[in-house]
Amino acid sequence: MNTTRQQIIREIAQELDCGSDCYYNLKTNEIIAIPDFSQVFDEEEFKEAFGEALEKLEQHKTDFIKIESLESFESFKIMEDFAAQIKDLNFKIELQAILQRQKPFQNFKHQIDQSNFRQNWFDFKQHELEKIVAKRLH
Incomplete structure (x- = not known):
């Protein structure tokens, strides 16, 4: 193949x-x-x-x-970028607030899992990871 x-x-x-x-x-x-x-x-x-x-x-x-797997600051940046591009203003504000508080990774995941944006997040994260991989392969 x-x-x-x-x-x-x-x-x-x-x-x-x-x-x-x-x-x-x-x-x-x-x-x-x-x-x-x-x-x-x-x-x-x-x-x-x-x-x-x-x-x-x-x-x-x-x-x-x-x-190498992502450093936490790289993963955090992907979460920030995802929140920034959300069109639903209330959900965007919720996510941005979560990223400013303690345990942002755990709380972000929980909020996403309870939302209608779960698949959007997985697609966005996959796309961002692929961009990172493509850069690292050059």
Whole structure:
């Protein structure tokens, strides 16, 4: 199967959204996603699950580009940008207020999940992540 650049970008963006670091092999179009090790509690389980992938990365270091999961400020910026483009003024004000208070990530997610804008958020976030991935692949 011939994978297009856009499919690669989409897949990497989805992995980043799950909190994984991605490694992209320019020669083979292979993508290896590894969850953030600091989020994993059992080192043995981690090695068992990702040992083969880690070994492949080690053996072919120069063939892979690492695309790291987003820093929290980058994720926060995506939330700000989403709130800024909302046409419903009341909901826009609610989201912007949430972003100024404590626990903005948790509260933003809760507010979005309870709204009619849930799918809009997922689409917006995916699009923004794809733009970030495309930049990092250059």
